[in-house]
Amino acid sequence: MMQKFPITPEGYKKLQEELGRLLKVERPRNIKDIEEARAHGDLSENAEYSAAKERQSFIEGKILELQQKLALAQVIDTSKINQSKAAFGARVKVLDVGSDEEYVFLLVGADEADAKNGKISLSSPVGRALLGKEAGDSVTIKAPARTIEYEILEISFD
Numbered sequence: 001m002m003q004k005f006p007i008t009p010e011g012y013k014k015l016q017e018e019l020g021r022l023l024k025v026e027r028p029r030n031i032k033d034i035e036e037a038r039a040h041g042d043l044s045e046n047a048e049y050s051a052a053k054e055r056q057s058f059i060e061g062k063i064l065e066l067q068q069k070l071a072l073a074q075v076i077d078t079s080k081i082n083q084s085k086a087a088f089g090a091r092v093k094v095l096d097v098g099s100d101e102e103y104v105f106l107l108v109g110a111d112e113a114d115a116k117n118g119k120i121s122l123s124s125p126v127g128r129a130l131l132g133k134e135a136g137d138s139v140t141i142k143a144p145a146r147t148i149e150y151e152i153l154e155i156s157f158d
Contacts (some may be wrong), residue, residue, distance in 0.1 A: 004074035
């Protein structure tokens with residue numbers, strides 16, 4: 001059996017929307033582009049045709065990738081999780097003990113990770129360190145640049 005991957009309801013919806021856009025908008029537009037380029041005659045010297053065929057290959061690959069991700073997605077309802085510990089879907093507020101700065105991380109699956117927006121993967125070093133911890137706990141993460149110590153201030157699920 002294939003391994004399921006945790007995903008938030010929001011992340012699942014985004015994948016569905018992107019798949020829908022590719023199926024209903026991008027693919028039909030590309031088919032039209034191929035037909036128009038084909039109408040221009042000699043295909044061996046037709047750059048528009050080559051570009052449209054290349055784009056078709058990309059679109060079909062992306063559609064397959066999204067269909068696979070959706071098939072393996074396990075939407076997690078965070079209301080059913082023990083909310084006193086850091087887990088998938090938790091918003092974890094931490095204090096960087098070294099710099100005295102506060103950060104908020106949302107623990108998500110690898111497909112939803114977006115470090116710039118505070119969404120970190122459970123499988124990342126920070127995600128793994130926070131997993132299962134409670135408010136008041138401290139964690140140490142050995143990063144290439146420095147060793148970071150975070151004190152967990154608050155855990156919430158929204």
